[in-house]
Amino acid sequence: MKRIVVLLSGNGSNLQAIIDSINNGNINGRIVGVISNNIEAFGLKRAQKENINTITINHLDYENRQAFDDALLKKLAILAPDLIVLAGFMRILTSKITDYFNGKIINIHPSLLPLYPGLHTHQKVIDNNDEKHGISIHYVSSELDAGPLIAQGNFNVGEIKDKELLEEKIHKIEHLMLPLVIQYICIGTIYLDVKSNNVVFKNLDVINGSIQKNYEI
Ligand code: GAR
16 A cells, blocks of 8 residues: 655645545555645645544744755655655745655646646636646656646636636546546556656556546536
């Protein structure tokens, strides 16, 4: 069983999707810890309800990013994860963490990267009249919302000008794709070849080096 640690800052609906998949036997792994920088994060409650070990490291208690990452690294090292999932974790990690766990951290981001790293992705899609919107799952490097791409799920925006509606659709896709990618990683069907920094996919259909799915939602 792969040891999974989830890092989050908020609602934790993606954590819930992972928990549900584990409980349904669709992920061969277990969550050995949920860590949040936000003591108020609802995701912590979701974890506690499942008796999952939760840890809060309030970033406001630390002088700078490096000090916060030192504390985070200590906790992570004890948990000894095979896989760290950033599921709505709204902090930039320094290279101390991304180097230490190179090839073991994945992030989910609500845009079709490299479009719109950072915040307010739904608004940017509306402002730019984009035809498509979607989600990306990638291995994490020290650059914000960057690193080798694993999977993207997209949908046609059509006439939607409502941020909340876009977000709702994004969540639906995230909750389908993130557990699937985690399972592929847990069973070794997807991994990062750290020497070449390329994602390896065993017997999976990829387009230009990543899984690409279109959703009619
Ligand atoms: C998700 O949409 C995720 O893609 C996004 O935060 C949301 C968290 O939702 N992540 C980022 O923006 C990271 N740059 P959740 O707390 O309900 O899982």
